[in-house]
Amino acid sequence: MPVSLSKPVAPSADKRWKIVDATMRRVGQHSRGLIETLHTVQEAFGYLDETALRYVALSLRVPLSRAYGVATFYHFFTLKPAGEHTCVICLGTACYIKGAPQLVDTVRRELGITPGETTEDGKVSVLSARCLGSCGLAPAVVYDNEVAGKVSPLQLKEQLSKWGRP
Amino acid sequence: MTASANVKTFQINGRDYSARAEETILEVARQNGIFIPRLCELEGLSTVGACRLCLVEVKGSNRLLASCVTRVEEGMEVTTNSERLERYRRGIVELLFTERNHVCSVCVSNGHCELQFLSQKLDITHIHYPYRFPKAEVDASHGRFVIDHNRCILCNRCVRVCDEIEGAHTWDVMGRGIDARVITDLNQPWGTSDTCTSCGKCVHVCPTGALFEKGRSVAEMEKRRNFLPYLQLMRGDQNG
Amino acid sequence: MTREELEQIANTERQSQASTAQKLNVCVAAGCLSCQSQTVKEVLEKGVARRGLGERCAVKGVGCMGLCSEGALVSVDQNILYKRVLPADATDMLDALEAGRPPVERLVCPTNTPFFQRQKKIVLENSGVIDPERIEEYIAACGYTALVEALTELTPAEVIEQVTRSGLRGRGGAGYPTGLKWSTVAKAVGTQKFVICNADEGDPGAFMDRSVLESDPHRVLEGMLIAAYAVGASEGYIYVRAEYPLAIKRLKIAIRQAEKLGLLGSNICGTRFNFRVDLRLGAGAFVCGEETALIASIEGKRGAPRPRPPYPAMEGLLGEPTLINNVETFANIPPILRNGGEWFAAIGTEKSKGTKVFALAGRVQNTGLVEVPMGITLREMVFQIGGGVPDGKNFKAVQTGGPSGGCLPAECLDMPVDYESLARAGSIMGSGGMIIMDETSCMVDVAKYFMDFCMTESCGKCVPCRVGTYQMHRLLETITQLQAAPKDLALLEELCDLVKHTSLCGLGQSAPNPVLSTLRYFAEEYKAHIERNQCVAGVCGQEVHV
Numbered sequence: 048m049p050v051s052l053s054k055p056v057a058p059s060a061d062k063r064w065k066i067v068d069a070t071m072r073r074v075g076q077h078s079r080g081l082i083e084t085l086h087t088v089q090e091a092f093g094y095l096d097e098t099a100l101r102y103v104a105l106s107l108r109v110p111l112s113r114a115y116g117v118a119t120f121y122h123f124f125t126l127k128p129a130g131e132h133t134c135v136i137c138l139g140t141a142c143y144i145k146g147a148p149q150l151v152d153t154v155r156r157e158l159g160i161t162p163g164e165t166t167e168d169g170k171v172s173v174l175s176a177r178c179l180g181s182c183g184l185a186p187a188v189v190y191d192n193e194v195a196g197k198v199s200p201l202q203l204k205e206q207l208s209k210w211g212r213p
Numbered sequence: 214m215t216a217s218a219n220v221k222t223f224q225i226n227g228r229d230y231s232a233r234a235e236e237t238i239l240e241v242a243r244q245n246g247i248f249i250p251r252l253c254e255l256e257g258l259s260t261v262g263a264c265r266l267c268l269v270e271v272k273g274s275n276r277l278l279a280s281c282v283t284r285v286e287e288g289m290e291v292t293t294n295s296e297r298l299e300r301y302r303r304g305i306v307e308l309l310f311t312e313r314n315h316v317c318s319v320c321v322s323n324g325h326c327e328l329q330f331l332s333q334k335l336d337i338t339h340i341h342y343p344y345r346f347p348k349a350e351v352d353a354s355h356g357r358f359v360i361d362h363n364r365c366i367l368c369n370r371c372v373r374v375c376d377e378i379e380g381a382h383t384w385d386v387m388g389r390g391i392d393a394r395v396i397t398d399l400n401q402p403w404g405t406s407d408t409c410t411s412c413g414k415c416v417h418v419c420p421t422g423a424l425f426e427k428g429r430s431v432a433e434m435e436k437r438r439n440f441l442p443y444l445q446l447m448r449g450d451q452n453g
Numbered sequence: 454m455t456r457e458e459l460e461q462i463a464n465t466e467r468q469s470q471a472s473t474a475q476k477l478n479v480c481v482a483a484g485c486l487s488c489q490s491q492t493v494k495e496v497l498e499k500g501v502a503r504r505g506l507g508e509r510c511a512v513k514g515v516g517c518m519g520l521c522s523e524g525a526l527v528s529v530d531q532n533i534l535y536k537r538v539l540p541a542d543a544t545d546m547l548d549a550l551e552a553g554r555p556p557v558e559r560l561v562c563p564t565n566t567p568f569f570q571r572q573k574k575i576v577l578e579n580s581g582v583i584d585p586e587r588i589e590e591y592i593a594a595c596g597y598t599a600l601v602e603a604l605t606e607l608t609p610a611e612v613i614e615q616v617t618r619s620g621l622r623g624r625g626g627a628g629y630p631t632g633l634k635w636s637t638v639a640k641a642v643g644t645q646k647f648v649i650c651n652a653d654e655g656d657p658g659a660f661m662d663r664s665v666l667e668s669d670p671h672r673v674l675e676g677m678l679i680a681a682y683a684v685g686a687s688e689g690y691i692y693v694r695a696e697y698p699l700a701i702k703r704l705k706i707a708i709r710q711a712e713k714l715g716l717l718g719s720n721i722c723g724t725r726f727n728f729r730v731d732l733r734l735g736a737g738a739f740v741c742g743e744e745t746a747l748i749a750s751i752e753g754k755r756g757a758p759r760p761r762p763p764y765p766a767m768e769g770l771l772g773e774p775t776l777i778n779n780v781e782t783f784a785n786i787p788p789i790l791r792n793g794g795e796w797f798a799a800i801g802t803e804k805s806k807g808t809k810v811f812a813l814a815g816r817v818q819n820t821g822l823v824e825v826p827m828g829i830t831l832r833e834m835v836f837q838i839g840g841g842v843p844d845g846k847n848f849k850a851v852q853t854g855g856p857s858g859g860c861l862p863a864e865c866l867d868m869p870v871d872y873e874s875l876a877r878a879g880s881i882m883g884s885g886g887m888i889i890m891d892e893t894s895c896m897v898d899v900a901k902y903f904m905d906f907c908m909t910e911s912c913g914k915c916v917p918c919r920v921g922t923y924q925m926h927r928l929l930e931t932i933t934q935l936q937a938a939p940k941d942l943a944l945l946e947e948l949c950d951l952v953k954h955t956s957l958c959g960l961g962q963s964a965p966n967p968v969l970s971t972l973r974y975f976a977e978e979y980k981a982h983i984e985r986n987q988c989v990a991g992v993c994g995q996e997v998h999v
Binding site for chain 3: 261262263264279301305309342343345366386390391
């Protein structure tokens with residue numbers, strides 16, 4: 048990609064770039080605002096792809112390799128699009144000793160994937176969380192942003208098969 | 214402040230030394246021919262205190278201190294070699310050997326490698342910990358240079374020299390923990406990098422055979438680092 | 454904002470609160486929200502309106518009431534507590550209320566139990582009582598009076614003097630004296646100074662800070678403001694985990710409200726004191742709880758720690774003097790200034806003053822949040838407040854301090870909970886997570902769990918932590934697969950020593966603690982795994998999960 052010294056132009060006419068631009072203006076187009084901007088990109092697009100990283104890096108004058116280094120250091124950021132539904136299994140200590148490993152097993156048996164992966168049809172992404180802070184409800188799972196507590200393998204299985212149906 | 218207040222007197226291994234207040238223990242040791250092992254520090258680059266090989270004991274401190282980032286202080290009593298320090302240093306070098314795939318007999322840097330030199334100096338004949346045997350790639354897409362991740366010890370010297378001396382910041386580190394590795398630009402083949410100026414500084418600061426010039430065969434890759442103190446001196450003069 | 458204006462807001466709010474005879478407080482903190490408490494609140498509100506009870510009965514959302522395992526929680530007039538309330542229960546509750554009948558028995562949660570009676574609330578005094586989204590309620594509960602007093606009547610040195618006298622120590626884990634930290638930053642020279650609130654609560658099993666932020670965000674802001682005045686800072690950041698959306702939302706609301714009332718911004722309370730606060734979201738890196746890594750992250754970089762000194766108090770954010778305290782530490786500041794340092798110092802033990810908020814979780818009857826005076830014994834925590842181990846199982850260990858802490862066995866139960874005692878026993882106070890384990894937990898498996906945590910959270914900068922945690926995890930895996938040889942145990946101990954003493958930052962230096970503490974108290978379990986291929990708890994040797 049050719050580099051010019053003027054401010055880079057948004058990769059496409061997609062309105063979401065306006066949101067990204069707004070964040071970059073709020074952080075004063077400063078390299079310090081890299082993480083804030085990446086949060087905005089991920090919120091707007093669901094993930095960080097090469098185009099977005101390049102655009103943000105050039106706009107904030109952050110070296111490309113540094114932007115990539117930051118994006119891959121923080122586990123909250125993802126470089127791949129997520130599935131239609133997401134299921135986050137909490138692996139905090141309380142959840143771990145109250146049966147979270149069995150939930151991971153359930154996912155592996157039902158969907159054939161492990162946390163961090165998405166099913167081939169792009170329907171379900173399974174993630175793990177370090178701790179949701181919902182230890183009183185252990186083991187906890189987040190289905191599409193809704194926290195569910197005291198989840199049994201059977202309940203998880205039902206939810207997954209509900210999503211699996213067309 | 215008087216000039217004398219800027220000079221510190223202290224002891225290393227029981228002998229008296231004096232140095233300017235801004236100097237580090239490692240710098241003073243080096244000037245006086247006292248050997249302290251290190252892999253991430255290199256004269257002319259900023260210090261990061263990451264390899265932990267230059268740890269020393271300082272009387273009165275219950276922590277071991279990285280001598281590359283610890284400035285001398287009045288009355289300090291430093292020990293650079295003890296049975297305990299030797300044991301830890303051997304442990305750290307052994308861990309480095311298990312992390313990636315270091316095979317000296319086929320390495321371009323055989324005989325010129327800082328990791329190899331240290332293992333000989335520390336008398337490491339056997340690795341106690343299991344090897345990890347990761348699958349690491351070799352990127353030969355650049356016209357003149359190659360990076361072999363099998364031999365990288367993540368000392369970060371390439372990242373620093375590219376940013377601080379060349380000013381290109383082509384290199385950085387991606388991922389974290391045991392999965393961390395050095396990358397060029399957006400984790401793309403080195404040869405496709407927009408920012409690399411092909412200056413070769415990264416190759417010559419690399420302590421192992423991870424970065425080398427194309428066309429070198431086993432044991433042929435000697436690193437030249439004279440440019441570093443030279444550049445530092447020239448730039449210091451311009452700034453001063 | 455003057456003292457009189459503050460008083461006026463407080464009085465107006467108190468009058469409006471007094472005009473309704475009965476108050477239904479519904480917990481809308483994260484724990485209860487995932488038990489449909491928002492719907493419960495809406496159903497109650499509709500019910501009250503439909504029955505025309507609006508005059509004498511007010512429904513409001515409040516922060517955490519502590520007993521998270523029994524959510525959704527609803528309190529009536531602060532003296533009846535309903536537990537496990539579902540939207541369908543609203544009718545019965547309102548029937549009883551309307552007819553003046555005794556409360557609905559099947560929902561009543563007894564509050565004369567040690568879980569409620571043994572607590573002493575300072576940090577959590579407003580949690581579960583006030584609406585966290587309204588600054589007026591915080592002000593009616595004496596909020597911001599400490600700030601106004603500090604700004605108008607005390608010099609920065611006098612403020613620091615009170616904090617020093619209180620004996621408050623950092624609640625984030627290490628327990629560094631807060632007054633000393635403040636005076637260091639106050640004395641440091643810089644063109645600008647910063648105050649940072651560390652709300653990157655990363656210990657798995659700890660949710661104290663989240664609860665404080667969700668239940669009483671203004672208390673944290675007030676603490677930061679007082680700190681900024683004391684050390685001479687004009688800018689502040691709250692570094693909060695992106696995983697806590699509700700806490701973020703409430704903090705944003707709180708900041709906006711405080712700005713509107715002139716409690717944040719320029720010339721606060723008509724003085725020359727200026728202070729601005731901004732949020733910075735963490736992005737899933739435990740190591741960012743470490744001060745220097747947190748600063749790197751706020752600067753938009755990889756969260757890798759750097760060697761100290763220089764300490765952030767001298768050279769922190771952008772190279773300027775920076776004060777970093779955690780949420781609970783800041784939350785303690787307003788009451789200390791309101792009541793004086795001596796008042797605080799009278800609570801707790803000789804070296805550990807005040808109270809501490811703990812998150813009780815794991816195999817214990819009452820899981821949730823409790824605030825107790827320092828020095829309480831572990832036995833009281835587990836068996837009285839926690840209500841003991843459920844299902845007739847036997848207590849095995851209590852884990853404190855998260856991945857930097859350790860597992861303490863039954864013989865440690867009579868030990869007082871304070872910084873020194875926990876450290877002597879091989880654990881740490883940490884940020885306040887307390888996880889109880891029974892006989893169904895295998896201590897080697899628990900050690901492996903924490904090592905897996907440290908391995909994935911290692912930033913990868915220094916060799917001992919990066920490779921050492923990997924090697925230790927692999928050895929623990931071999932042991933839990935019942936395939937280890939005696940020499941593996943020796944290697945594990947050797948690595949613990951190496952990583953503990955040579956790592957760059959606290960994460961690496963404390964990574965071996967869960968292994969060391971289980972080796973110290975549960976050596977028999979390791980032996981059984983290695984010598985007899987046996988896991989007493991029946992956890993290991995089966996299919997390996999996670």
